Amino acid sequence: MTEPLLSVRDLRVTFPTRQGEFQAVRGIDFDLGRERLGVVGESGSGKSMTGRAILGLVRPPGRVEAARMELEGQSILNLPDRQMRAIRGGRISMVMQDPKFSLNPVMTVGQQIIEAYRLHARAPRAAARDKALQMLEAVQIRDPERVMDSYPHQVSGGMGQRIMIAMMLAPDPQILIADEPTSALDVSVRTEVLHIMDRLVRDRGMGLIFISHDLNLVAQFCDRVLIMYAGRVVETLPARDLHRAQHPYTRGLLNSLPRLDAPVARLPVLERQDSWKEN
Amino acid sequence: MLSVADLTVWFGQEPDRVTAVHGATFDLAQGESFGLVGESGSGKSTILRAIAGLIPGWSGRITVDGRDQRADRRDRAFFRTVQMVFQDPYASLHPRHSVDAVLAETLRLQGMDRIDQRIVKLLDDVGLGRGFRFRYPHQLSGGQRQRVAIARALAAEPRLLLLDEPTSALDVSVQAEILNLLADLRDEHGLTYLMVSHDLSVIAHMCDRLAVMQRGRIVEILPAANLRAGQGAQPYTTHLIEASAGYRPEARP
Amino acid sequence: MSAVSRPPESRRDWLLSDAPQTRRQARLGAIYQGWLTFRANKLAMVGLIVLVLLIGMAILAPWISPQSPYAQNLADRLQPPSAAHWLGTDALGRDILSRLIHGSRITLFIVGTVALIAPIIGLLIGTVAGFAGGWVDQVLMRVTDIFLAFPKLILALAFVAALGPSIGNAVLALALTAWPPYARLARAETLTIRNADFIAAARLQGAGRFRLLIRHIWPLCLSSLIVRVALDMAGIILSAAGLGFLGLGAQPPLPEWGAMISDGRGYILDFWWVAAMPGIAIFLVSMAFNLLGDGLRDVLDPKGDKS
Numbered sequence: 001m002t003e004p005l006l007s008v009r010d011l012r013v014t015f016p017t018r019q020g021e022f023q024a025v026r027g028i029d030f031d032l033g034r035e036r037l038g039v040v041g042e043s044g045s046g047k048s049m050t051g052r053a054i055l056g057l058v059r060p061p062g063r064v065e066a067a068r069m070e071l072e073g074q075s076i077l078n079l080p081d082r083q084m085r086a087i088r089g090g091r092i093s094m095v096m097q098d099p100k101f102s103l104n105p106v107m108t109v110g111q112q113i114i115e116a117y118r119l120h121a122r123a124p125r126a127a128a129r130d131k132a133l134q135m136l137e138a139v140q141i142r143d144p145e146r147v148m149d150s151y152p153h154q155v156s157g158g159m160g161q162r163i164m165i166a167m168m169l170a171p172d173p174q175i176l177i178a179d180e181p182t183s184a185l186d187v188s189v190r191t192e193v194l195h196i197m198d199r200l201v202r203d204r205g206m207g208l209i210f211i212s213h214d215l216n217l218v219a220q221f222c223d224r225v226l227i228m229y230a231g232r233v234v235e236t237l238p239a240r241d242l243h244r245a246q247h248p249y250t251r252g253l254l255n256s257l258p259r260l261d262a263p264v265a266r267l268p269v270l271e272r273q274d275s276w277k278e279n
Numbered sequence: 280m281l282s283v284a285d286l287t288v289w290f291g292q293e294p295d296r297v298t299a300v301h302g303a304t305f306d307l308a309q310g311e312s313f314g315l316v317g318e319s320g321s322g323k324s325t326i327l328r329a330i331a332g333l334i335p336g337w338s339g340r341i342t343v344d345g346r347d348q349r350a351d352r353r354d355r356a357f358f359r360t361v362q363m364v365f366q367d368p369y370a371s372l373h374p375r376h377s378v379d380a381v382l383a384e385t386l387r388l389q390g391m392d393r394i395d396q397r398i399v400k401l402l403d404d405v406g407l408g409r410g411f412r413f414r415y416p417h418q419l420s421g422g423q424r425q426r427v428a429i430a431r432a433l434a435a436e437p438r439l440l441l442l443d444e445p446t447s448a449l450d451v452s453v454q455a456e457i458l459n460l461l462a463d464l465r466d467e468h469g470l471t472y473l474m475v476s477h478d479l480s481v482i483a484h485m486c487d488r489l490a491v492m493q494r495g496r497i498v499e500i501l502p503a504a505n506l507r508a509g510q511g512a513q514p515y516t517t518h519l520i521e522a523s524a525g526y527r528p529e530a531r532p
Numbered sequence: 533m534s535a536v537s538r539p540p541e542s543r544r545d546w547l548l549s550d551a552p553q554t555r556r557q558a559r560l561g562a563i564y565q566g567w568l569t570f571r572a573n574k575l576a577m578v579g580l581i582v583l584v585l586l587i588g589m590a591i592l593a594p595w596i597s598p599q600s601p602y603a604q605n606l607a608d609r610l611q612p613p614s615a616a617h618w619l620g621t622d623a624l625g626r627d628i629l630s631r632l633i634h635g636s637r638i639t640l641f642i643v644g645t646v647a648l649i650a651p652i653i654g655l656l657i658g659t660v661a662g663f664a665g666g667w668v669d670q671v672l673m674r675v676t677d678i679f680l681a682f683p684k685l686i687l688a689l690a691f692v693a694a695l696g697p698s699i700g701n702a703v704l705a706l707a708l709t710a711w712p713p714y715a716r717l718a719r720a721e722t723l724t725i726r727n728a729d730f731i732a733a734a735r736l737q738g739a740g741r742f743r744l745l746i747r748h749i750w751p752l753c754l755s756s757l758i759v760r761v762a763l764d765m766a767g768i769i770l771s772a773a774g775l776g777f778l779g780l781g782a783q784p785p786l787p788e789w790g791a792m793i794s795d796g797r798g799y800i801l802d803f804w805w806v807a808a809m810p811g812i813a814i815f816l817v818s819m820a821f822n823l824l825g826d827g828l829r830d831v832l833d834p835k836g837d838k839s
Contacts (some may be wrong), residue, residue, distance in 0.1 A: 256452045256482070257455075258480045258483070266459055269456050362732070365733065384739075403602055
């Protein structure tokens with residue numbers, strides 16, 4: 001890894017509350033190269049907030065601070081809205097959990113992809129249409145012409161998520177942030193969507209941040225994994241070594257999953273320790 | 280304990296009637312734990328709701344504890360025998376009722392006496408303790424809410440619990456706690472479970488036998504041991520087991 | 533419960549405790565939380581203070597008003613604001629300040645009664661329609677639509693014209709024309725609530741329809757209704773004043789604010805204060821209710837809850 005695509009140091013996200021300040025993310029460091037980086041943690045661990053902070057999507061009164069947050073050497077920390085919009089979608093894209101809520105219900109799929117593309121590429125309409133068709137083919141939609149003219153409620157969940165991916169990848173971003181992209185999907189559809197994402201990311205040499213609560217999935221899909229707990233990274237390790245993780249939190253999470261191949265009478269329960277919140 | 284024969288469930292009225300379950304048949308012995316697995320839209324939750332009497336449109340036969348159930352209503356005896364735990368603990372507790380109010384109302388409706396003692400006992404049973412008695416749902420975590428929901432279901436001292444994805448909205452570590460709690464309660468109270476889940480490993484962990492469902496039909500019924508061994512008689516079962524084993528990178532040229 | 537048995541803690545900690553020990557503590561804690569949220573909204577506090585002053589004024593009217601609201605003194609008619617008459621006098625030489633102070637009783641009576649009757653009718657009709665569904669829903673909602681089809685003030689005028697002009701009839705007319713929006717709102721809320729899992733759970737405990745409606749659905753509809761009522765209050769005051777202005781509400785010599793404006797309209801160019809003073813009073817109170825409603829929305833709106 002020569003120069004990282006994205007470099008983050010001491011990232012903090014703070015929200016004021018009635019009881020004082022609440023830090024959702026408490027000083028995390030990582031570099032993202034052209035790789036698939038998994039971010040794992042339970043709800044409230046700050047994993048989604050990390051993704052939102054990178055995209056500048058933390059709304060006031062929430063505050064984002066960092067010693068460094070650079071996209072290919074250029075700082076993207078607290079940029080003005082206009083510049084951030086150009087980066088968001090153009091150079092960094094995000095796929096959300098549920099396509100039902102991320103697609104506009106009153107626009108056809110085609111219009112939405114074309115619009116998203118033209119916002120960043122300034123291409124003529126016809127070229128944008130070609131690009132949209134090409135993207136839909138790239139996410140293995142068999143009949144792209146028909147899908148272009150359909151509305152979001154007419155497509156299935158798996159298809160919707162593929163359309164989202166097509167839309168997000170149309171402007172050729174360098175980084176894709178996927179926040180639980182397959183949690184709303186059935187297992188059989190999940191594999192297909194992951195295959196497509198994998199292929200696109202590999203072929204285009206993109207960096208992928210894959211946010212998920214599913215340890216096994218991340219272990220199988222990603223190259224490297226950050227494990228987050230209470231706003232901090234407790235452990236970073238190569239994905240294939242996840243099952244040899246050292247940190248008691250990671251071990252506890254792994255153990256508490258019921259497994260088809262190793263039946264147990266009682267599931268080990270994770271005993272949380274306050275010391276994990278420190279480093 | 281529970282016998283379901285040729286159960287067909289539909290939504291809506293005739294011309295646009297949608298049939299969600301086609302002719303499902305299965306039996307649960309007393310003390311057994313039976314699972315229903317399938318992907319979304321396979322009709323597994325619909326079966327639970329039809330048994331609970333929450334869906335009026337069904338045909339076939341539902342027999343609980345030797346008594347046939349009518350389509351439109353359930354009687355008091357039914358509610359004392361069968362209770363249900365819902366999927367989303369954020370939606371299954373009334374946002375303005377405290378834990379105390381929820382349990383007290385339930386106990387009163389079920390015609391119980393010594394309500395104060397029973398509330399404390401129920402909270403102890405589900406591992407919450409009396410410190411939680413006067414909290415409101417927004418003061419509870421997801422796992423704690425699900426424990427309250429379980430306490431509510433247990434208030435009637437039922438013998439059959441319908442579990443509708445009781446852990447799918449929870450984190451994995453909390454899921455382990457709730458699954459352990461459900462296993463303990465089953466041992467202590469001699470409960471019979473009918474559990475719905477999309478997660479094969481959860482069903483394999485909790486159940487003795489299971490039915491695999493696809494598009495409203497039961498594809499096959501098999502012992503959990505066969506599921507663990509990856510032995511399904513039907514191709515769909517094998518496919519489901521493979522898919523839930525996790526992600527395998529595709530072979531690249 | 534003695535002070536010894538409890539560990540030393542401030543009253544605030546006791547109220548904000550996440551683990552209340554008694555039913556009373558839990559309830560008081562919930563109220564205190566709401567109060568804190570409300571207090572954070574400065575404008576809402578202004579509204580609340582204005583309304584508290586108004587209520588105080590209404591209660592103490594006989595003691596704080598400098599003169600009788602009915603005492604005429606034709607020698608002093610149409611006096612501008614001065615030390616003797618802070619807000620001036622009207623065409624019959626009555627002290628406007630005293631009339632305003634006594635008029636606050638009438639305003640509060642109108643507002644209070646309408647705010648009690650209209651939402652209750654609306655809640656009943658709306659929740660029953662939403663919960664029962666089928667033909668009951670159809671019939672109730674069509675009736676609601678018929679009421680909604682007429683402009684509110686016109687309908688109220690028709691009612692008053694039929695019943696005869698008086699303050700009581702004005703209130704009745706306003707209440708009878710104000711409920712349809714509440715019914716709509718309550719029905720919409722009921723439709724989303726009735727399929728919730730907690731309703732299904734209560735049903736599985738054998739809860740009957742009445743219990744579900746009263747114990748489970750009403751408390752959830754009520755909060756949005758209260759907010760809506762507070763926000764509508766300004767409109768109700770204005771409608772009441774409008775009826776008074778048209779001579780169909782309070783009858784002379786009652787010091788109703790709308791009627792007072794009506795009295796003053798003949799002299800509005802030369803003796804502006806006669807109409808302006810009650811106008812300002814109506815404006816202040818309407819605005820106070822609007823601000824209060826905004827604050828209540830922060831507190832009561834279930835969508836704002838952190839869950």
